[in-house]
Amino acid sequence: MARRTVGDIEKIWSSVEGIRKLSDRVIGVGPVGFGLDALLTWVPVVGTAYTVGAAGWLLYQAQQARATPGTIAKMVGYLAFDTATGAVPLIGDAVDTFFPGHLMAARALQKEIESTHWVEADEASSRASGEHERHLETIRSKPHLRRLVYLHD
Incomplete structure (x- = not known):
């Protein structure tokens, strides 16, 4: 594996920020935000594919940033709940629309990156x-x- 630099870690942070905004904060009204995850959850298969793909990318970035097992477990919890709710027609889709799982997982990773020397x-x-x-x-x-x-x- 190639040696990492602080610049690589900064790129990971920026990549995670992009997923966070795209998934759950494209449109923000006060504390409530909506993004592709909320919109695509209503489209069968496509919504699930996006949710799982974005979750996979966030977890890959966590691995690249050498996140602690506790942070990864927290991220998996948020992302699993987000994926599970979106897989349930109508009621689950409604819950997924308002549950910012990608945002919460991204923030957990970003906090860890910021708290590391x-x-x-x-x-x-x-x-x-x-x-x-x-x-x-x-x-x-x-x-x-x-x-x-x-x-x-």
Whole structure:
């Protein structure tokens, strides 16, 4: 696998933002938004294909960003509920229209990306050079950071 950079992580964040907006916030009225997921849920097969495809893309991006198992589980829960409701004719479609599953899953991944200190090195060389302690100090000094990921491991 090619070595990742912070730029790659930023591209993942932007890609997730695009799916979030396209799926659940193309049209926003106050706190309520609608997107392709809400519109296509009323079209048999096409709506399910879109929902599953977008969910798969979000989970792939989570894997690429090395999301924690907890974040992935949260995303799977949101996306599974979104997919299951859309698969039920009429009542399920109505629920799916107002349930922003893709938006919630995308936000969970974006929060994780934002709370991670990304290092373009491998852990072994960082420990050997003494930089690992500096990275840990960065995490301790910034309350929004919760984890450290070496991109070249």
